[in-house]
Amino acid sequence: MAQTSTIARGGGDSSAPARRRQKAPRRGRGLPDWAIPYAFLLPGLLVIAVLLLYPLYQMIDMSFHKVGLRQIRPNPQPAEFLGLQNYTDVFKSDLFWTSLRNTVVFAAVTVALTLLLGTLVGLLLHRLGKKMSTFLIIGIMAAWATPPTATAIIWKWLFDSDAGVANWALNQLPDWLSNALFGRSDWSGQPWLNEPFTIYLVLVVAVVWASFPFIAVSVLAGLKAIPSELYEAARVDGSSPLRTFRKITFPLLKPVFSVLLVLSIIWDFKVFTHLYVLAGGTTNREAFNLPIWAYTEAFSAPPKMGFGAAISVILTVIMLIITAVYVRQIVRTEDL
Amino acid sequence: MTNPQTAKRVRAGGLHAAAIVIFLFSVFPVYWMVATAFKPNDEIFTTRFIPFPLAPTMEHVSRVLTKGVAGHSIWQYLFNSAVVALGTVLIGAVFALLAATAVARFRFRFRTSFLILLLVVQMVPAEALTIPLFLMIKRLGLYDQLLGLIILNMGFTLPFAIWMLRTFVAAVPKELEEAAAIDGASRFVTFWKVLFPLVAPGLVATSIFSFITAWNEFVFALTLINDQGKYTMPVALQYFNSQRSTDWGGIMAASTLMTIPVIVFFLFVQRRMVSGLVAGAVKG
Numbered sequence: 001m002a003q004t005s006t007i008a009r010g011g012g013d014s015s016a017p018a019r020r021r022q023k024a025p026r027r028g029r030g031l032p033d034w035a036i037p038y039a040f041l042l043p044g045l046l047v048i049a050v051l052l053l054y055p056l057y058q059m060i061d062m063s064f065h066k067v068g069l070r071q072i073r074p075n076p077q078p079a080e081f082l083g084l085q086n087y088t089d090v091f092k093s094d095l096f097w098t099s100l101r102n103t104v105v106f107a108a109v110t111v112a113l114t115l116l117l118g119t120l121v122g123l124l125l126h127r128l129g130k131k132m133s134t135f136l137i138i139g140i141m142a143a144w145a146t147p148p149t150a151t152a153i154i155w156k157w158l159f160d161s162d163a164g165v166a167n168w169a170l171n172q173l174p175d176w177l178s179n180a181l182f183g184r185s186d187w188s189g190q191p192w193l194n195e196p197f198t199i200y201l202v203l204v205v206a207v208v209w210a211s212f213p214f215i216a217v218s219v220l221a222g223l224k225a226i227p228s229e230l231y232e233a234a235r236v237d238g239s240s241p242l243r244t245f246r247k248i249t250f251p252l253l254k255p256v257f258s259v260l261l262v263l264s265i266i267w268d269f270k271v272f273t274h275l276y277v278l279a280g281g282t283t284n285r286e287a288f289n290l291p292i293w294a295y296t297e298a299f300s301a302p303p304k305m306g307f308g309a310a311i312s313v314i315l316t317v318i319m320l321i322i323t324a325v326y327v328r329q330i331v332r333t334e335d336l
Numbered sequence: 337m338t339n340p341q342t343a344k345r346v347r348a349g350g351l352h353a354a355a356i357v358i359f360l361f362s363v364f365p366v367y368w369m370v371a372t373a374f375k376p377n378d379e380i381f382t383t384r385f386i387p388f389p390l391a392p393t394m395e396h397v398s399r400v401l402t403k404g405v406a407g408h409s410i411w412q413y414l415f416n417s418a419v420v421a422l423g424t425v426l427i428g429a430v431f432a433l434l435a436a437t438a439v440a441r442f443r444f445r446f447r448t449s450f451l452i453l454l455l456v457v458q459m460v461p462a463e464a465l466t467i468p469l470f471l472m473i474k475r476l477g478l479y480d481q482l483l484g485l486i487i488l489n490m491g492f493t494l495p496f497a498i499w500m501l502r503t504f505v506a507a508v509p510k511e512l513e514e515a516a517a518i519d520g521a522s523r524f525v526t527f528w529k530v531l532f533p534l535v536a537p538g539l540v541a542t543s544i545f546s547f548i549t550a551w552n553e554f555v556f557a558l559t560l561i562n563d564q565g566k567y568t569m570p571v572a573l574q575y576f577n578s579q580r581s582t583d584w585g586g587i588m589a590a591s592t593l594m595t596i597p598v599i600v601f602f603l604f605v606q607r608r609m610v611s612g613l614v615a616g617a618v619k620g
Binding site: 030034037038040041045048050052059062072124128132133136141142143144145146149150154155160167266270272276294299305308312313315319320322326331 | 382439
């Protein structure tokens, strides 16, 4: 129902002003009317073509070539064509499977937790009084606004093996509880950032911390757009909160959720900065995800840029498949 | 539970408790960063929990401010970051405003295709394009130059900037421009005197968004800058580690310095970023 109104709005402001504009008196100089929008568009389009589309093409091209030191030097030699060699090498590498697993499992867990926590906080914000919800929004904005490098550094510090708050807090648990939950009671010196599994545990917490506020605020914006009569009717009918969510809130917010879902998947699939900082650079190969693996192959000596490009192409293909969902959703709901 | 009044109060209490827990979860790490920056070393390197600096000290802050990191003053890094972020905004804003005006004001062939292109390119991971971009920047002679970072950041913030700005342009009533045109104002005067002032708040919001993105950017800065004197803050922060230990007091002081401008700017644009990102979905 809301969609029809969007379409109507989009159709309403069709080409009428352009026609009227022609009649308006204007100086002789300047472009013909039809060319104006293209002239306005040109600089931006050029930037996008040069900085995004052309490199995308180059990345694909490089993935079929052997690009190393000789091709990067001032007088570059032509790169040797390898066909699909880089790709078969990627699939044969042990690192491919650990990196892919790290990328996918991390994204799945983080997206689920971020959406769950974000939605719950969004619902909470909607139900709180004005003062309390402002207070909470200011709080979550602190997490949201913190730059990614700072976020990673802070969590690295919180999970420091010697002086980290996490180890201190776990040591505060009663021994029986800690034993029951984790099978140990002494957490002193626990080195979280040495093992891939625990690095990813910290990474999940850090990324969820930084990204749930956006989900919460977006869900809140969506909730505010739902007419309150629907909820009043549900209350009169004696609907339980869970049922109200399932029958009213969720269906109406479905477009919001699907966009948030895809955005979260995209962000969490290519997490680089947080992992790079937490894992301390590119030394821990077991902790690689696809972006960091591609980066490492391409930029550490000896540079294997074609190989790195092949990894990047695989990552990009995965992302573009996911993106298709997002674009379809936006095209359907937005008055383009 | 027999008394509905009590049940209501219990529920409200539960909501408030949840709000406080979430508030603490969000704020504590940031607080801990600032608190660590002001603690003396013996309060930092301890297994005890010291909730706030018992003997607050400026030693880390002043060390970072005067001695800097990796042989260069912190002001140098802040300056580099500011140059990159401001450069990104200044060049990007002009391009974004032109393109946003085109899509919001005119109907033309390929308009929808362009909008879809904007959406799709936003999704291409910058990390994946680092390899060809590195070679491009090198060939252009822009390796180790802040200008190279400015150009890349501008390109990567532009699609979203256009996307965000077009709603602001569309919100300005066309009648105003038409009236000016009928009064004989040239197209340029109409644009400059009528449209521009009304879009200015949107332009500010978009610019702040681009500024924050460029200020925080890490991968390009890591890849394209080798000269330590040209590091931006996110890269410089990585150099507080020595082989044996990390200067946590220093790194927290520097992180705080880097975070302050972002938080300040963020307060202005937070709402518009949400509407820009989930635009249609929320309205629909």
